[in-house]
Amino acid sequence: MAIVLGPNRYGKAETRVVRVTRNADGNGERDGEVHRIKDVSVTVLLSGAMEDVHLSGDNAAVLPTDSQKNTVFAFAKKHGIATIEDFGLLLARHFVDAQPTITHARVEIHEYAWDRVTGGHSFVRSGGEVRTALVHSDGDGGAESVVSGLRDLAVLNSTGSEFHGFVRDEYTTLPPTDDRVLATTVTARWRHRSTATRDWDASYREARNHLLRAFAETHSLSLQQTLFQMGRRVLDERPELCEVRLALPNRHHFLVDLEPFGMDNDNEVYFAADRPYGLVEGTVLTDDAPDAPSAWT
Ligand SMILES: O=c1[nH]c(=O)c2[nH]c(=O)[nH]c2[nH]1
Numbered sequence: 001m002a003i004v005l006g007p008n009r010y011g012k013a014e015t016r017v018v019r020v021t022r023n024a025d026g027n028g029e030r031d032g033e034v035h036r037i038k039d040v041s042v043t044v045l046l047s048g049a050m051e052d053v054h055l056s057g058d059n060a061a062v063l064p065t066d067s068q069k070n071t072v073f074a075f076a077k078k079h080g081i082a083t084i085e086d087f088g089l090l091l092a093r094h095f096v097d098a099q100p101t102i103t104h105a106r107v108e109i110h111e112y113a114w115d116r117v118t119g120g121h122s123f124v125r126s127g128g129e130v131r132t133a134l135v136h137s138d139g140d141g142g143a144e145s146v147v148s149g150l151r152d153l154a155v156l157n158s159t160g161s162e163f164h165g166f167v168r169d170e171y172t173t174l175p176p177t178d179d180r181v182l183a184t185t186v187t188a189r190w191r192h193r194s195t196a197t198r199d200w201d202a203s204y205r206e207a208r209n210h211l212l213r214a215f216a217e218t219h220s221l222s223l224q225q226t227l228f229q230m231g232r233r234v235l236d237e238r239p240e241l242c243e244v245r246l247a248l249p250n251r252h253h254f255l256v257d258l259e260p261f262g263m264d265n266d267n268e269v270y271f272a273a274d275r276p277y278g279l280v281e282g283t284v285l286t287d288d289a290p291d292a293p294s295a296w297t
Contacts (some may be wrong), residue, residue: 018156051146077222183272254271
């Protein structure tokens with residue numbers, strides 16, 4: 001009985017690329033430009049003459065998965081991502097046409113849809129968020145509290161965010177930046193002053209709206225600053241609320257170095273890392289907020 005190699009394939013899974021298209025006739029002030037973003041996850045699987053690598057470890061036929069990932073980034077820069085079908089065809093044909101050892105390419109792309117918030121460079125991910133409520137009651141006439149909120153509300157600013165002037169110690173390598181992508185998945189809870197709110201839907205809708213607008217309209221020097229602005233805006237606009245607690249993971253988007261491929265990257269092609277992420281948490285409250293620590297637990 002002989003043991004033989006059966007079907008096989010290999011590639012790079014889930015390359016997360018965010019392609020920002022900046023307005024060609026923008027006014028030069030980045031905050032004023034209208035941007036378009038494409039947020040995709042690309043999985044490439046190649047097959048062909050791969051007997052040798054499996055049977056003897058001879059890599060002569062193997063295009064590294066790292067090169068496949070780089071191709072995804074370089075093509076995003078060079079061709080843009082018009083539709084994921086177009087982008088998939090471009091990539092799949094490239095791998096088969098350019099590599100004699102590759103006879104079949106499978107490219108699967110998932111696209112995450114974003115809607116505009118306001119202005120030219122703020123986006124909110126369609127769907128996915130969860131509305132939350134936490135109620136305590138000691139019965140009729142006793143203490144009651146209502147905390148409303150949401151989680152998993154993904155938002156992204158493709159410009160209008162800086163981060164510099166921070167502490168530098170012997171382990172600091174982060175370069176300062178005056179233009180970065182700022183992306184987070186908002187978890188927010190807000191406490192009502194009393195149970196007299198009545199129109200809970202309108203209150204929720206407006207609190208959410210003000211969180212989004214504050215995120216979009218704050219020219220951010222740090223996510224911490226954005227957090228405070230988001231909480232402040234909700235409390236400024238909604239008198240029925242007295243305290244907002246926010247947890248904002250900093251979903252890092254790293255500029256891809258395209259120089260090895262002879263391309264510049266003027267804040268257009270980003271690698272969206274899923275972890276580790278920064279985590280910024282904070283409470284914003286009115287100074288007359290009634291004490292109710294147990295409302296949150
Ligand atoms: O807005 C930010 N706040 C930080 O505290 C921080 N730390 C970091 O590495 N990047 C950022 N960004």
